[in-house]
Amino acid sequence: MKGLFDLGIAWEWEYDFDFVNLIVQKCEERNLTVFHISVENFENLFKAIQKGDVNFLAYFDRASDIDEGFAKLNLLLDSRGVYVINRYNEMLRASDKATMHLELLNAGVNLPFTVILPPFDDEPNYEIDRSIFDRVGVPFIIKPSSETGGGTGVKIGNSIEDITEARKEFPYDKYLIQEIIRPLYIGEDKAWFRAFYILDEILICWWDSEMKVYRSVKEEEILKYGLCEIKDIMRKIKNVCKLDFFSSEITLGISNGVKKFIAIDYVNEVPDMRLKSKAFDGVPDEIVQKIAQRIADFVASLK
Structure with a gap:
């Protein structure tokens, strides 16, 4: 087992298959090499990386929240100068809602x-x-x-x-x-959103928090309803959590008598990326496609 690969992807959850497959597809379209890292090949790969036989330009971690071994791999690759999409220590810190709450307040983000x-x-x-x-x-x-x-x-x-x-x-x-923040309505839609941050790009979806159903926000809706503030909030959250990929829930509601956009679920460091075409509560396929494309474009920029 030897070689320098453009992207290493560690994943363990079976429902990540479609998401990972889209990333591989987008990478192949750009002639990028991708190495799948799983429980089955982990031990041999870890030894090969330690010996210097295998390395990556970039590493995407979708497994360290489940398996401690992948956390060690994340840290090892980071120490070797690999660009790690979601470094382990930052994921760990972002998963602490109390810490995020205090730091986001200091950053000027509206919270419950x-x-x-x-x-x-x-x-x-x-x-x-x-x-x-x-x-x-x-x-x-x-x-x-x-x-x-x-x-x-x-x-x-x-x-x-x-x-x-x-x-x-x-x-x-x-x-x-x-x-409890109760969302206001924009037209006939609850003003509740789930936004994705991926390597400096922000994608926004309408999100029904009760039905658990997504719908992509259209560009004209961002302008029509003044949703640009959601992007500003996501950038503030990024500056605090330091992650390259995460999702947040944001609603337009009333807190302390004031109408404002409020971050509800601050940082989801390992977003569920099941496709809407495969699962009722999945992310719209076009959003997943854009995230996969952004990852491929970013990896290509490292060459």
Whole structure:
């Protein structure tokens, strides 16, 4: 096993097949070489990279959130000067919603009113001031800071007792208590969006948070409805999280009596990229195509 490949892609989730296949297709159209990295070839590949027999111009990590071995590969390649699309330490930091909340606030991003609580293991008898309900409202969102993939651990709360019980589910994690932001409407559509940041390009979709259905935002809609601010928010989030590829949920709502665009799900560092043509709640195919094309174009620019 020897050679310098243009792009290495590590992936483990079976539903990433179509996304990865599109990236490979776009790379082949540009005469770029792609190396698939999986659990099956990981051990031999890791040794070959350590020996200097194999290397990449760029590496795209879709697996280190699931398998610790891939985290080590991410760090190794980064140390060898490979351009890593989503470096491991930055993904780890971005996955901490409490950290992101504080840093995004400092960066001027509108966020739901939030109270951050320490881990239950650290302070099991932490006293919550009931006056927070005057600002956070009732009901409210209770979510763990890190253990929230796919909505895991996210609950609706109505009392301090609800908060106390929720903190026990992941006792080692911080918890966020957040006001519920209800989206306004733009025409007949809920003003709730999911935006993708990919290597300096921003793509926006309408997103029905209840039905879990996407629809691409058209260029004329961006101008007609003043959605350029969403792109500004995504750039601010990028400057904080430092990732090359992520998604965020942003809505037009009212917080503290003011109408504004508000980031709800700050940073999804490993977005679900199932295609809409294959899954009801998938990402529009044309958006996935554009993301794959952007990755191929970027890798080509490194040559």
